[in-house]
Amino acid sequence: xxxxxxxxxxxxxxxxxxxxxxxxxxxxxxxxxxxxxxxxxxxxxxxxxxxxxxxxxxxxxxxxxxxxxxxxxxxxxxxxxxxxxxxxxxxxxxxxxxxxxxxxxxxxxxxxxxx
Amino acid sequence: xxxxxxxxxxxxxxxxxxxxxxxxxxxxxxxxxxxxxxxxxxxxxxxxxxxxxxxxxxxxxxxxxxxxxxxxxxxxxxxxxxxxxxxxxxxxxxxxxxxxxxxxxxxxxxxxxxxxx
Numbered sequence: 001x002x003x004x005x006x007x008x009x010x011x012x013x014x015x016x017x018x019x020x021x022x023x024x025x026x027x028x029x030x031x032x033x034x035x036x037x038x039x040x041x042x043x044x045x046x047x048x049x050x051x052x053x054x055x056x057x058x059x060x061x062x063x064x065x066x067x068x069x070x071x072x073x074x075x076x077x078x079x080x081x082x083x084x085x086x087x088x089x090x091x092x093x094x095x096x097x098x099x100x101x102x103x104x105x106x107x108x109x110x111x112x113x114x115x
Numbered sequence: 116x117x118x119x120x121x122x123x124x125x126x127x128x129x130x131x132x133x134x135x136x137x138x139x140x141x142x143x144x145x146x147x148x149x150x151x152x153x154x155x156x157x158x159x160x161x162x163x164x165x166x167x168x169x170x171x172x173x174x175x176x177x178x179x180x181x182x183x184x185x186x187x188x189x190x191x192x193x194x195x196x197x198x199x200x201x202x203x204x205x206x207x208x209x210x211x212x213x214x215x216x217x218x219x220x221x222x223x224x225x226x227x228x229x230x231x232x
Contacts, residue, residue: 038158042225046219051217091158093158095160095220102148102165102167103150105162106152106161
């Protein structure tokens with residue numbers, strides 16, 4: 001149990017366009033979802049935390065207008081990178097927290113390349 | 116703010132032998148959770164083991180065990196009988212809280228483990 005999926009797994013977009021990444025908890029209800037960014041050979045950096053039905057909490061230094069997060073249901077959170085630029089190219093990973101446990105269950109990640 | 120330090124960027128071990136990965140952290144909290152995650156080349160993060168700070172007993176999961184030294188703020192991971200499939204990046208993580216009161220994981224920079232046949 002506790003499977004989290006992400007879609008797409010890879011995406012290439014042109015500079016200036018927007019791209020949406022979906023994160024779904026497949027077999028449990030996720031009260032909280034997290035979005036991370038991972039640069040090559042580096043650690044995961046938390047971008048924001050989203051709770052179902054409320055606004056996301058962004059980490060310091062993360063532009064909320066650029067990285068739009070929506071957590072519309074207990075099984076789906078989306079990250080939209082608006083007006084993407086080449087420096088936004090990275091590996092984006094989501095995770096989901098299940099009530100009653102202290103673990104986060106991670107999705108397989110999405111590689112974004114902005115050309 | 117909590118910080119997590121992994122001082123070994125890379126480690127290697129012979130198949131079937133034992134290796135220990137180091138992790139230290141800084142916190143003023145008395146109750147918290149610590150985790151070790153594995154990230155293989157597929158990039159999928161996999162929970163290896165977790166430790167609750169209030170528990171004195173070290174956590175174990177099959178071939179994986181931790182040496183939790185609360186006073187020293189040390190949380191090392193021991194992998195016994197290493198297997199080729201253990202080759203991965205290993206991240207130590209601390210469960211913290213952000214300003215909004217939501218939980219967050221603070222990760223170390225990772226240790227790349229190579230298993231030699």
